[in-house]
Amino acid sequence: MRVLLIEDDAILGAAVRDQIAADGHTVDWATRLDTARDCVGTVTYELILLDLMLPDGRGLDFLKARRAAGDATPVIILTARDQISDRIAGLNTGADDYLVKPFDLAELSARIGAVARRYAGNPNPQVEIGDLTIDLAQRLIQRAGQPITLTAREWVLFETFVQRPRALVTKAQMEERLYSFDAEVESNTIEVYIGRIRKKLGHDIIETIRGMGYRLGQPKRAAS
Amino acid sequence: MRVLLIEDDAILGAAVRDQIAADGHTVDWATRLDTARDCVGTVTYELILLDLMLPDGRGLDFLKARRAAGDATPVIILTARDQISDRIAGLNTGADDYLVKPFDLAELSARIGAVARRYAGNPNPQVEIGDLTIDLAQRLIQRAGQPITLTAREWVLFETFVQRPRALVTKAQMEERLYSFDAEVESNTIEVYIGRIRKKLGHDIIETIRGMGYRLGQPKRAAS
DNA sequence: GCCAACCTGACAGCAGACTGAATGCCGCGG
DNA sequence: CCGCGGCATTCAGTCTGCTGTCAGGTTGGC
Known part of the structure; x- marks a missing residue:
């Protein structure tokens, strides 16, 4: 599965990237929204992991733009605990799931697997x-x-x-x-x-x- | 699935109970260890959610006693973040998973689902x-x-x-x-x-x- | 036929994996 | 209270087989 990770924290991002890779997926990692836009413009992803606080804009705006453009790629939001309102807004905007930082990598794997299964149909592509x-x-x-x-x-x-x-x-x-x-x-x-x-x-x-x-x-x- | 919740905090316990019930499981809620002992004595549960700090004893002792008695019911431990050592001890004692308080109800659902899936199908896979x-x-x-x-x-x-x-x-x-x-x-x-x-x-x-x-x-x- | 690009078998070096033993921790029994 | 035993973890030494390289052979284009 091809995953786009949008996360500006170097430590967390690297950990998440490694975990997803270890699960057998291919990961592209963007730390800025404009980089992310380039990615979704050139490659089709099956899952997007989206941090809400990014150096050049709000993740929610990115998500909203994608949905407005008719893109239905599953999105899992990565949010800090004190951004509950953002989380709710994210679900309203069209996110599929969310993870509250700090989250467990095993949990991340489980959620990714769930999304993958939901959209792929078969449990093991x-x-x-x-x-x-x-x-x-x-x-x-x-x-x-x-x-x-x-x-x-x-x-x-x-x-x-x-x-x-x-x-x-x-x-x-x-x-x-x-x-x-x-x-x-x-x-x-x-x-x-x-x-x-x-x-x-x-x-x-x-x-x-x-x-x-x-x-x-x-x-x-x-x-x- | 029949779940036994052992948790003395009224607010958290109620929230967890409602969440599990909303997921379609049957919940018994004990706030004390001796109540819990009565429950496991009369009903067979498929999952136990266990708080470690209880008014009349330590959750780990309860778990240890169950395991010593040959009971292999899956146990998910609910533990505070500053009780990491307890968490390790829990694994040694035979817990299946942990959730660190404060945890997300969605995360709880996911973990319960994971346990359910693991032991799904025939009772003795x-x-x-x-x-x-x-x-x-x-x-x-x-x-x-x-x-x-x-x-x-x-x-x-x-x-x-x-x-x-x-x-x-x-x-x-x-x-x-x-x-x-x-x-x-x-x-x-x-x-x-x-x-x-x-x-x-x-x-x-x-x-x-x-x-x-x-x-x-x-x-x-x-x-x- | 000539040349470039590619294929293949062999091999040394070394990162990664295995193993046995030592240490520390904890619970249990005396 | 102390000693005992089992388990978790670490370490050092050994070993395995993957990796990268080369030499020589083969293929395909022109």
Whole structure:
């Protein structure tokens, strides 16, 4: 699941981001409303976590604008205990849930899971690619019921493909996800990992687009 | 679901009782331990909400007595923020969850829902993993009829695996279940517990996924 | 055929995981 | 009151296997 976290507190934000990531979701973290606006303009999120007090405006205004624009993305509000009135206003404005700071990360996970389930329908969103079943939340890959284990790095790479099924992923994008921005890798690390993933999941799973990057292979449907 | 609320504060107790009732559960409300003892003696509850400071004794003693008597009814402890040590003791004694006062009623609902879900379905949900039989409600593990006992923390950890078979569980998730989210553990406690559980239940029971976390091992059944 | 891009097998180094033992804490029984 | 035993936690030492790198082979475009 792709989550947008709008929170200006560095400590709390990092904790929340890590927790969501640990739950198997992808997190974009904005500390300002204008950054957040850029995010929702370019990417479609399945959940937004919204702090109400931000350096460049009120979170409620952001929420109101989104709802006015017809965006129904689920929103969970993160609010301090002394902002009860804001909380009520948030629910009136169209928030789906709220968490009172300081909240427990386990509680956050539970709420996110609840929202995800409510809007996804099925309790565990599973992606099917070819003969593979992928559960991003549980970090589980199965072929015919048999689980396949990827290492940490292999998983990070493979996840980027699953999250953008038909998109082309360049080596630069992959390096960025594997390492922090400044880290430079001057070898064929990516190619090696692609090779390892292919060996585990099947050679057709990732398609090479020469000179550009890679892409998820097309699920070859069995002739019906 | 039938819930026993043990809480001596009139305001809080009434609020909690109303909230639980509004969620569709049946509530009995005791303000003293001896009243509570009468209740559990005559009625079987599926959940107990337990305040730790009561006019005629300590809630922990009540909990301890119940557990010693073989009662495995789920217990959620209601504790003030300055009673963290009690919280730890509660886990040692066999509580299932905590709520720190002042808590949000919505949060209470969520926790109750979580407990309800955990023990939902059949009254005695038994899980089989390999040659082990696990009874989550009774906290009982058997191998070939022989019971295996886990300590409090070992059980909490193992339970997180059983509740989500096949799912990958990160160390962060486990630390969060063992301790509260703000408590920091900077050692290899988790690894030690994993080791102990393996020694008791078998080495294949938990699989290590390096750099990511752990996962329940596969029950290796002969291919049919 | 030539070159660039990509694939693959092998391997050393090291971060992360495992283990046994020591320490401290708490409850219990003498 | 003191000693005992079990559990939680920490630490140091060892070990495992993931990671990143390279060399050499293969593929595809022109």
